[in-house]
Amino acid sequence: MDPSQDNPIVRFKAFFWALALFALFGIALGVIALLEKKEPKTLEDQAAVIRYENRAKVEAAQSANLTYKEIEAGKTVQVKPQDVFAHLGKELAATKPTAVEKPEQVIPGSATAKANEAAAANAAPVVIVETDPNAPIDPAVMDAGKAQYALCMACHGPEGAGVPGLAPPLANSEWVVGPVENPIRIVLRGLEGPISVNGVDYNLPLAMAPLAHLTDDQVAATLTYVRNSFGNKASAVTADQVKAYRGEVGRPALKVSDLKAPK
Ligand code: HEC
Incomplete structure (x- = not known):
């Protein structure tokens, strides 16, 4: 058979070379993409990195400030910030004197109203x-x-x-x-x-x-x-x-x- 362009074997070889080159090119692209990924390129990516860092700092600060309470002998748990606020609110409501200066501020049926009635x-x-x-x-x-x-x-x-x-x-x-x-x-x-x-x-x-x-x-x-x-x-x-x-x-x-x- 004539080893020329018309030889189907030669054409078959060329096809495989092309296929191999194509695969190589793909792998090269993949490697480049992997390397590229490490450095955030866009402004959004850079901002996201800072956001994640800040969030980690805030969470660390919050957990450092959490108080602890003993729920049963020997068992201590962290008090969630919202629990601290709820507790604080109850304390305030219980200790703060109700400012009822004007008679029309008295709520009908309240302790003050009853005392006034008496x-x-x-x-x-x-x-x-x-x-x-x-x-x-x-x-x-x-x-x-x-x-x-x-x-x-x-x-x-x-x-x-x-x-x-x-x-x-x-x-x-x-x-x-x-x-x-x-x-x-x-x-x-x-x-x-x-x-x-x-x-x-x-x-x-x-x-x-x-x-x-x-x-x-x-x-x-x-x-x-x-x-x-x-x-x-x-x-x-x-x-x-x-x-x-x-x-x-x-x-x-x-x-x-x-x-x-x-x-
Ligand atoms: C928002 C509506 C409203 C306004 C404003 C109002 N009244 Fe009345 N008034 C009533 C109603 C309702 C009654 C009946 C109450 C009941 O059902 O026992 C009434 C009853 C009365 C009564 C006894 C019943 C009668 O008809 O004599 C007097 C006196 C009276 N009003 C005077 C006044 C005067 C003086 C003012 C203005 C300073 C005034 N009202 C403003 C709704 C109103």
Whole structure:
């Protein structure tokens, strides 16, 4: 056979040489890749290396700071940081005096509220100076009260006629024009539960919240206005009268049974 290009044996040999070269090239590439891998090349890789180093340092520092406790005789375990915080939190909650400076900060039903209730029950009854029901009403107080009434109006309506399902009327209400302590205490403590106003029974879904943020003067002016508007006629309310009931602020909402019978 002619050992030329056309000889199939020669061509077969060439094929194997090519195959061997190709394999060699592959191995060389693999070796290069392996060597290359040791040095992080991209910025991301370099940053990752630093991150891993830092993490290892942080973990080492954390485990060095872990405290130990003996869970049973001779058996000591490491306390996890979160356990330390939980323990610290409990300690703080138990030792820190509760800062209850304002009566409205007292949580109903709490120990402080109960202590206040007991103190209030033993306290001397509030004595107020009655206002002459025939004395003329100061127009400036009426104006101030009218402005302040915007707050009550949201529930009791612009003409004090009440809003169905929301609040009973203030017009022709025995609770408004009756003993002055009733409306004062209602504003300072709020009111809940069934109530009858001018012969109509109300059992509203929402109670009246206390509006104790109003000053004595504001409550006095608002109630003077309400007691002398919408067809109502009653004595003016003074700031001193309101002040006399301030001590009740923060106690639970009143019920009709807590009020003085109007008639
Ligand atoms: C968020 C709504 C709301 C606001 C604001 C509000 N009240 Fe009331 N008020 C009520 C509800 C509700 C009742 C009835 C409570 C119950 O169900 O026992 C009520 C009852 C009363 C009563 C006794 C019942 C009656 O109709 O006479 C008086 C007095 C009263 N409010 C005065 C006031 C005054 C004064 C203001 C403004 C300083 C005021 N309220 C603001 C909702 C409100």
